[in-house]
Amino acid sequence: xxxIRQALVLVGKDMLLEWRGRSRxxxxxxxxxxxxxxxxxxxxxxSVALRAAAAGFLVLALLLSSTLSxxxxxxxxxxxxxxxxxxxxxxxxxxxxxxxxIGNTLFLLLLAPIxxxxxxxxxxxxxxxxxxxxxxxxxxxxxxxxxxxGTLYAAMTSRLxxxxxxxPLLLFPLVVPVLMxxxxxxxxxxxxxxxxxxxxxxxxxxxxxxxxxxxCGLLFPYAIEEGG
Amino acid sequence: MTRRxxxxxxxxxxxxxxxxxxxxxxxxxxxxERYMGQVQRIMYVHVPCAWIAMVCYTAAFVFAVIGLWNGKxxxxxxxxxxxxxGAVLNALxxxxxxxxxxxxxxxxxxxxxxxxxxxxxxxxFAGVLALRSFVDDSDRRATWTAVATIVAFVDVPLVYFCxxxxxxxxxxxxxxxxxxxxxxxxxxxxxxxxxLIAIWLIAQRAKLERERLRKEQVDEPARVTAGLEVTDA
Amino acid sequence: MVLAGSNGSGKTTLLRIAxxxxxxxxxxxxxxxxxxxxERLECRRALSMISHQAYLYDRLTAIETLxxxxxxxxxxxxxxxxxxxxxxxxxERRPRLQVAGFSAGMxxxxxxxxxxxxxxxxxxxxxxxxxxxxEGKRQVEDWIRDAREAGAAVIMAxxxxxxxxxxxxxxxxxxxxxxxxxxxxxxxxRRLGEQA
Numbered sequence: 131x132x133x134i135r136q137a138l139v140l141v142g143k144d145m146l147l148e149w150r151g152r153s154r155x156x157x158x159x160x161x162x163x164x165x166x167x168x169x170x171x172x173x174x175x176x177s178v179a180l181r182a183a184a185a186g187f188l189v190l191a192l193l194l195s196s197t198l199s200x201x202x203x204x205x206x207x208x209x210x211x212x213x214x215x216x217x218x219x220x221x222x223x224x225x226x227x228x229x230x231x232i233g234n235t236l237f238l239l240l241l242a243p244i245x246x247x248x249x250x251x252x253x254x255x256x257x258x259x260x261x262x263x264x265x266x267x268x269x270x271x272x273x274x275x276x277x278x279x280g281t282l283y284a285a286m287t288s289r290l291x292x293x294x295x296x297x298p299l300l301l302f303p304l305v306v307p308v309l310m311x312x313x314x315x316x317x318x319x320x321x322x323x324x325x326x327x328x329x330x331x332x333x334x335x336x337x338x339x340x341x342x343x344x345x346c347g348l349l350f351p352y353a354i355e356e357g358g
Numbered sequence: 359m360t361r362r363x364x365x366x367x368x369x370x371x372x373x374x375x376x377x378x379x380x381x382x383x384x385x386x387x388x389x390x391e392r393y394m395g396q397v398q399r400i401m402y403v404h405v406p407c408a409w410i411a412m413v414c415y416t417a418a419f420v421f422a423v424i425g426l427w428n429g430k431x432x433x434x435x436x437x438x439x440x441x442x443x444g445a446v447l448n449a450l451x452x453x454x455x456x457x458x459x460x461x462x463x464x465x466x467x468x469x470x471x472x473x474x475x476x477x478x479x480x481x482x483f484a485g486v487l488a489l490r491s492f493v494d495d496s497d498r499r500a501t502w503t504a505v506a507t508i509v510a511f512v513d514v515p516l517v518y519f520c521x522x523x524x525x526x527x528x529x530x531x532x533x534x535x536x537x538x539x540x541x542x543x544x545x546x547x548x549x550x551x552x553x554l555i556a557i558w559l560i561a562q563r564a565k566l567e568r569e570r571l572r573k574e575q576v577d578e579p580a581r582v583t584a585g586l587e588v589t590d591a
Numbered sequence: 592m593v594l595a596g597s598n599g600s601g602k603t604t605l606l607r608i609a610x611x612x613x614x615x616x617x618x619x620x621x622x623x624x625x626x627x628x629x630e631r632l633e634c635r636r637a638l639s640m641i642s643h644q645a646y647l648y649d650r651l652t653a654i655e656t657l658x659x660x661x662x663x664x665x666x667x668x669x670x671x672x673x674x675x676x677x678x679x680x681x682x683e684r685r686p687r688l689q690v691a692g693f694s695a696g697m698x699x700x701x702x703x704x705x706x707x708x709x710x711x712x713x714x715x716x717x718x719x720x721x722x723x724x725x726e727g728k729r730q731v732e733d734w735i736r737d738a739r740e741a742g743a744a745v746i747m748a749x750x751x752x753x754x755x756x757x758x759x760x761x762x763x764x765x766x767x768x769x770x771x772x773x774x775x776x777x778x779x780x781r782r783l784g785e786q787a
Contacts (some may be wrong), residue, residue, distance in 0.1 A: 132665070140364065143648075150650040150689075206648065208532055215646025218610060219709065220635035251669045275651055286502055290492045296366060300506065303481035304513050307520040330523065338516055345512060349505045351427060355611075355631070497614060574615075 133225045139227025140221070147206060148237065154202065155240070160246050160309065161177075164194040165180045170252050176202055177254040184253035189309060192238065192272060196300050199237050200280040203230060204288035227350035231281040231343065237326035242266050261319050268315050271335040275308035276301075278342040280340035311335040363490050376547055401541075404454040406549035407447045408476070410556050414444030417560070419511040422504035431571055432564070434500035435505055435559065438490065439563030441483050448480045471525050475518045476530040482510040496571055505518025593755045594748040595779055598767035602748035604643070605765070606715045609746070610640045615748065639711035641693050641719055645698045646705070649691040653682045653701055656690065660703055660708050680730065695722040703734065716747040720754065732758060755778035 145291060169187040173179050207213035217227060246265060250257060257265070283300045287293040315331040420442035425433030456472045460466050467473075483556065485504040493499040594602040605615045608620055609681055611627030620627060625634045625667070647656060654673055661668035677683040680690065680700040690698065699722050706714060718734070720728050728751075735745055735758055749755045756776035764772040764779065 136663055139659060143651075144660050146655065147648060147650055155505065170702070207647065210647050212646050212648055214612065214644065216663070216707075218612075218635055218640055218646075219660065219705075220632050221663055222632060241407050260635040282505070282509065286489070286505070292492055296489060296492060300485045302479050303485060304509065306478050307513070307516045310524050311519050334516075334520060334523070341516070342509075345509065349508065352501050355501075 133222050133228075136221050136225035137229040137232065140216075140226065144203070144229065144233035147193055148233075153353040157236070158198050159197060159241060159244055160340075162191045162241055163248050165191045165194055166245065166248055166252060174243070180253040181192055181255055182317075182321070184249055184255050186313045187188065188245060188249045188316060189251065189272065189313045191249075192312075193276065193305070194300070195236055195241055195310065196273075196280060199300065200277070200284040200301075201288065201293055201297050203234055203237075204284045204290050208288055213343070213354065223351035223354055226354070227281060227285075227347050228343075230285075230345070231244060231277045234277040234281055235270070235273045235357070238277065238352060239270055241310050242269045242273075254345065255320050264319050265316060266334070268312055268319065268332070271313035271332065272308055275312075275335060275342065276305055278339065278346045279304050281354055282350055284347040285350065291335045307334060307338050311338065362533065366497060367558065370434045370558030371552045373551045373556075373558065376551035376554065379547060379551075381544070381548065397458065400458050400461075402544050402548055403552075404451055404458065406445035407451040407454065407544055408472070409549055411444050411451060411476075411479075413481055413553065414440050414556055414560070415479070415511060415514070415548060418483075421446050421505040422511075425500060426504045426508075431496070431500060432568060433567055434503055435564040435567035435571070436560065437503055438487075438567050441486060441507065441561040442563055443481060443559045444468075445483050445487065447552070447556070448476055448483070463557045469525060471518070471522050473516070474521045474525075478517045478521075479514055482513060483507075486510055496574055592744075592746050592761040592763065593756055593759040593762055593776065593779065594746065594765060595750075595752060595755075595783070599767070600765040601768040602765055603717055604768070606640065606642070606717050606746065606748060610638065610714075611635065638713040638715055639706040640715040640717070641702060641706060642717040644719075645702045646747055647690045647701065649695075650689050651688060652689055653677055653693075654686060655669040656701060657704060657708070660705055663672060664708055666708055676707060680704060696724055696727050699723055700727065700730075703731065706738075712743055713749075714743055714745045716745065716749075719747060720749060720751045720757060728754065752780055752783050 166187060169183075169190070170180055173183060205211070207216075213226075217223065242265075246262065246269070249255070280297075280301055285299055287296045287300070290296060311331050311334045315335065316326055318328045318331070418437050421433050421437040421440055425437055452473065455470070455476070456466050458469050459470065459473075486503060489506055490499055490503055493502060594605065604613060608615050609622055611631045614628055618633060622634050623637055625637070627634045654670065655679065657673045657676060658668050660663055661673060666672075672781065674683055682697060682700060682704075689703070693701070700726070702756070703719075708763055712783065714735075716735075719731050732754065735747075739745060745759075747755065757777040759779075762774055762776055762779035763770055764782070774782070
């Protein structure tokens, strides 16, 4: 299928460019680790309080890092108007969206192997291997939920002057369900799930991702055409 | 055109009148609620504000979809009007809800499900308005407003369910649902009143937006007229 | 056909409207019977545009860039298919060099290869001779002739009147968005020579 093939080629292109510019990935990684540290300073060396808030801090670190990576994902396209070049080839705008969104999700997913251990250590949480895997799965769902509307908004705001303020302003209220869902779900993994609620939160996260991956794919062509 | 605005203004005046009547009933005629006393009367504006805010946002969503579909600028003007009026009502209802919570529970904010959802809603749509102010090109502004409105509106039910589950783990205090028959009349009167005022305000705002657009386009640079025909060499 | 005219006369605007990048505020445009706004993808499959921007990624090499374009266009993308293309414009010698290290002329030549891959029916060229040395300009001339021979139509906006007048059947002079003169390539050179 044409659209799928084009999307995968674009993911490959973005991954190659990310690898070439990997100092940026490392910077975002360090940024996330610093925020995790700052959160613990804000609460104080109270391991009970830290453990209770661990899931929240982890998700917030993900959210803050995502604004950096999302805005960056379109800055590259702006440099030589490369996006316009792609669109003229022609690349189906839908393929462009899914290519970018998948790329953004993978980028955020790659942060998990570093953020998670750091958080577990800083906030004194002990976890078995099975639970860590569940955590990574939840991380993937959260990353997917953030990336779909994030890619759409990043495409729009990358053409504007105050991109760095507009992107979070638009994205943060929108992803409240992702924030709540992933914090709740991760907290259940970290602290135990006596009432078996994990499934419903996972369904919420999955539902959000499905809805927004479809909706934003439909709307993306409108976000990148028109005007100069 | 003037006749249409005159018609809408009548609606606005009617709305104001109804608001006075409804408020009279609500403030003086309807019985005081059993447990909360006089403070409960704030419901007579709070509930209609909430209903009509949702109506405004829903209208904005519909206008946005139509606007994306046919690209005529008047739909962007209507979308903007609907969002702004909805946002004002939204802000009002947050203040009213906060006052009610203070009077009833003693706290200014108690994470009530509907109030929390309203706060997120206000931030969502305020963001759309903020986005507008940064886009200079009118076509792009219209398209992006519509896109952002659709995305924001779809989020509202998701946020509501999310907050509800989140809250259900703790206590469930919220605004009372049961209303006695004597209370229904002022509620409905005020709801219709606010709806009429909202329609009037949206129409005014839309007209203002279209005039601003017209002024913008007069200043646009020369366009290309082509009578060119190119065939394969 | 060449579009001539001073800066701001509307040459670039017209080309971009034909490519569906700008929306015309009045009037209609048809490219092979298609509306560039409504039938964007089909329209763009038929045409190829070269403009001031190179549409390149700084951190990719020439062969990687070509490979991505070829894959997106569903054309053969093996090295054996792409290397001859690079060789034809003299870019095959430094295979590991990223675009960031290219000169302006090299970037232009790589961008021209994109249209080779696209094999369009209509070429929209915005100042195709800029940033090239004499050899490069000659190559572009040859390439435009080849394209015409292959049956493509070419609309070119250019300031290089003398060079262009040799190449083009028809010429149009634009001023502030209006056509003020039509003719052929020689007529254009004469008219602008008279005005100089």
